[in-house]
Amino acid sequence: MKKRAILALLVILFAGQSFAQRKKSNTMELTKDKNHYTFNLSDMVTRQKVSYQNKFGILIAADLYIPKDFDSSKKYAAIIVGPPYGGVKEQGAGIYAQNMAERGFIALAFDPSFKGFSGGEPRNASSPDIFVEDFSAAVDFMGTRDFINRNKIGVIGMCGSGGFSLSAAASDRRIKAVATVSMYDIARAEANGWKDSMTEEQRNKRLDDIGEQRWKDFGKTPALNPKGAPEKFDENTNPISREFAEYYSTPRGYHPNSLTQHTVASSSSMMNFPILTHLKSISPRPILLIIGETAHSRYFSEDIYKMAAEPKELYIVPNAGHVDLYDKVELIPFDKLETFFKENLK
Numbered sequence: 001m002k003k004r005a006i007l008a009l010l011v012i013l014f015a016g017q018s019f020a021q022r023k024k025s026n027t028m029e030l031t032k033d034k035n036h037y038t039f040n041l042s043d044m045v046t047r048q049k050v051s052y053q054n055k056f057g058i059l060i061a062a063d064l065y066i067p068k069d070f071d072s073s074k075k076y077a078a079i080i081v082g083p084p085y086g087g088v089k090e091q092g093a094g095i096y097a098q099n100m101a102e103r104g105f106i107a108l109a110f111d112p113s114f115k116g117f118s119g120g121e122p123r124n125a126s127s128p129d130i131f132v133e134d135f136s137a138a139v140d141f142m143g144t145r146d147f148i149n150r151n152k153i154g155v156i157g158m159c160g161s162g163g164f165s166l167s168a169a170a171s172d173r174r175i176k177a178v179a180t181v182s183m184y185d186i187a188r189a190e191a192n193g194w195k196d197s198m199t200e201e202q203r204n205k206r207l208d209d210i211g212e213q214r215w216k217d218f219g220k221t222p223a224l225n226p227k228g229a230p231e232k233f234d235e236n237t238n239p240i241s242r243e244f245a246e247y248y249s250t251p252r253g254y255h256p257n258s259l260t261q262h263t264v265a266s267s268s269s270m271m272n273f274p275i276l277t278h279l280k281s282i283s284p285r286p287i288l289l290i291i292g293e294t295a296h297s298r299y300f301s302e303d304i305y306k307m308a309a310e311p312k313e314l315y316i317v318p319n320a321g322h323v324d325l326y327d328k329v330e331l332i333p334f335d336k337l338e339t340f341f342k343e344n345l346k
Contacts, residue, residue: 283308
């Protein structure tokens with residue numbers, strides 16, 4: 001126990017140092033919360049910082065959202081929320097967890113391995129296996145709480161976590177229902193390019209470039225890919241990059257731990273390991289795919305809907321784009337999510 005406590009303290013201290021260093025180097029004004037949450041805490045819930053290890057021994061930092069009328073003698077249904085690819089728990093994932101707690105669930109938002117205040121080296125690495133495991137580790141944690149009903153655990157995966165959450169549900173039958181929001185299949189996008197447009201020649205060239213970068217990285221801090229959300233943008237910026245930048249690079253969604261970058265060498269793992277091979281095995285557990293009507297990523301959810309076995313539902317949010325569903329609570333269908341989980345976590 002002493003070793004675990006020391007490990008937890010070291011990880012928190014390291015993460016705090018990284019956080020402070022990035023804060024110092026970035027002049028962006030932080031708003032809304034002194035702890036850098038991008039939303040205000042509801043007076044209907046309490047928020048607790050928790051941590052636990054995944055099966056690889058990486059310490060995961062998370063926030064537990066609990067209804068204010070919590071009764072310790074009861075067993076609650078649990079919702080686990082994974083953030084967008086490159087995001088952290090203080091952003092959209094926290095908004096979803098908080099809103100689900102307002103509706104009577106115990107909800108957890110976590111920082112993925114290598115991100116935010118979670119452990120893992122090198123920082124900003126990306127691993128399909130480990131990111132899927134992070135969901136199962138959250139199930140481990142929630143299912144060992146006295147106030148959680150182990151048979152009532154569901155997950156919400158946002159953006160890249162949508163693909164990882166589906167993969168986790170395929171291999172972890174303790175997950176009883178899964179909902180995705182603005183889903184990205186990162187492994188498919190890395191392997192095949194945008195809308196599967198990458199040629200074999202382009203794929204080989206990219207793998208050659210990654211191989212060269214690994215030699216350059218050897219013994220050093222690994223190089224990062226360009227930011228998915230550029231710090232500077234205007235009307236001439238690529239529309240998809242601009243949409244992400246309008247969230248991550250402005251006070252609306254900015255967080256110093258959310259770099260929207262991953263190590264260059266990580267991409268080869270995503271390119272080589274498809275994560276949704278066993279998608280059909282989620283059945284008869286239900287899948288809800290939520291996507292904005294105008295989202296650039298809509299094809300991911302539509303394709304998954306065609307591939308998945310019943311029960312499944314594709315829910316289109318009118319007049320919403322991809323990033324709109326990160327934080328625009330007037331557009332996010334929380335009533336739909338509440339109904340979905342209450343009906344399927346019985």
